[in-house]
Amino acid sequence: MERIPILRMGDFLLVTIQVDMHDQLALQLQDDLSERISRISARGVLIDISALDMVDSFIGRMIGMISGLSRIMDAETVLVGMQPAVAITLVELGMTLPGVSTALNVERGMTLLRERTYSQ
Amino acid sequence: MAALQQTTVDSLKRAEAQLSARWLADLEASGAMRNLKGDDVKQQTGEFLDLLMVALERGAPQGITAAEWDETRLFLEKLSHQRALAGQDSQQTAHFIFALKGPVFAVLQEAFAGQPQALAEQTWQISQLLDLLAMHTIRVYQKSREGVIKRQQEELLELSTPVVKLWDGVLALPMIGTLDSQRTQVVMESLLQRIVDTGSEIAIIDITGVPTVDTLVAQHLLKTVTAIRLMGADCIISGVRPQIAQTIVHLGLDLQGVVTKANLADALALALRRLGLTVTKAV
Numbered sequence: 541m542e543r544i545p546i547l548r549m550g551d552f553l554l555v556t557i558q559v560d561m562h563d564q565l566a567l568q569l570q571d572d573l574s575e576r577i578s579r580i581s582a583r584g585v586l587i588d589i590s591a592l593d594m595v596d597s598f599i600g601r602m603i604g605m606i607s608g609l610s611r612i613m614d615a616e617t618v619l620v621g622m623q624p625a626v627a628i629t630l631v632e633l634g635m636t637l638p639g640v641s642t643a644l645n646v647e648r649g650m651t652l653l654r655e656r657t658y659s660q
Numbered sequence: 661m662a663a664l665q666q667t668t669v670d671s672l673k674r675a676e677a678q679l680s681a682r683w684l685a686d687l688e689a690s691g692a693m694r695n696l697k698g699d700d701v702k703q704q705t706g707e708f709l710d711l712l713m714v715a716l717e718r719g720a721p722q723g724i725t726a727a728e729w730d731e732t733r734l735f736l737e738k739l740s741h742q743r744a745l746a747g748q749d750s751q752q753t754a755h756f757i758f759a760l761k762g763p764v765f766a767v768l769q770e771a772f773a774g775q776p777q778a779l780a781e782q783t784w785q786i787s788q789l790l791d792l793l794a795m796h797t798i799r800v801y802q803k804s805r806e807g808v809i810k811r812q813q814e815e816l817l818e819l820s821t822p823v824v825k826l827w828d829g830v831l832a833l834p835m836i837g838t839l840d841s842q843r844t845q846v847v848m849e850s851l852l853q854r855i856v857d858t859g860s861e862i863a864i865i866d867i868t869g870v871p872t873v874d875t876l877v878a879q880h881l882l883k884t885v886t887a888i889r890l891m892g893a894d895c896i897i898s899g900v901r902p903q904i905a906q907t908i909v910h911l912g913l914d915l916q917g918v919v920t921k922a923n924l925a926d927a928l929a930l931a932l933r934r935l936g937l938t939v940t941k942a943v
Contacts, residue, residue, distance in 0.1 A: 626890075
């Protein structure tokens with residue numbers, strides 16, 4: 541079964557979504573990610589969705605939930621590289637993802653993560 | 661209902677030159693040729709008469725939707741399209757065909773002298789035919805005008821939403837005019853695209869040129885701000901005039917932690933501060 545790879549970079553985890561997210565894949569990612577966070581006690585999670593050009597309300601909610609569960613497990617979550625069309629769709633769906641940090645690209649997201657985790 | 665008689669077609673064909681001359685004279689007299697070149701109109705009338713004769717000779721049935729009328733219709737479409745673009749009014753365009761009625765009736769009167777019943781019938785037939793043609797001309801004219809208006813609207817939409825770069829990493833969007841759903845959509849798309857293209861971290865939306873802010877406009881603004889935040893950039897709203905501030909408060913609108921500034925200069929100063937830049941006076 542296809543899986544979304546979760547890469548480790550020091551204390552951080554990097555998730556790059558390069559394929560079309562379908563519901564099963566999103567659920568699997570949620571499981572895998574929470575398991576990985578607890579195994580390496582990650583301090584931060586970076587989710588790159590720059591290759592995602594379509595979302596529905598389910599995927600939108602999954603993104604919100606993933607960031608919510610990471611926060612509970614004491615890992616900062618930053619969502620990076622959202623495409624304009626995706627942002628507009630989410631806003632139109634009324635999903636404003638409150639509490640989720642965002643950044644324009646992976647580099648800036650990493651900077652943001654470092655600032656947040658090491659300033660604590 | 662009887663169709664056009666062969667006599668009618670023949671007599672019209674014989675009198676084609678005379679028809680053309682009188683038609684032109686009528687057009688000129690009625691002022692329908694204003695702003696048009698005489699030679700052009702002459703050529704158009706000639707061409708139309710030729711096409712009309714050909715269609716009539718083929719024994720084209722009543723109603724101009726038949727295939728026999730294709731060329732005539734096409735010619736009229738081209739003509740009225742040209743006139744619509746040239747800024748001629750609908751009356752002038754319609755008159756092009758209506759002015760042909762007088763000369764045609766005169767020719768029929770000669771051809772059917774002494775046969776009042778046939779004359780009346782043929783006059784009615786040809787009148788109906790010309791009416792249909794004129795109506796078609798008007799319809800195409802209307803469509804062309806609508807096309808022009810639509811294009812202008814689109815151009816206006818593009819013109820009124822420029823995204824300007826104020827600094828490295830700072831974009832500004834001066835909004836002019838009323839914000840409706842369609843404009844918000846265009847504004848949002850162009851701004852978000854520019855944010856991606858330039859990698860800017862801060863976007864300033866200046867609403868100095870927005871005449872009124874009601875709940876709908878505020879909602880559109882909030883949507884844009886949220887979309888910008890989702891992309892990972894920050895948004896500042898500037899140019900909140902005193903009246904607008906009052907309206908927002910009176911309406912009880914919640915701007916949900918959106919940063920607002922009174923003018924663009926303040927917004928730029930804040931943006932520079934966030935980027936860690938300072939502006940100092942050169943000594």
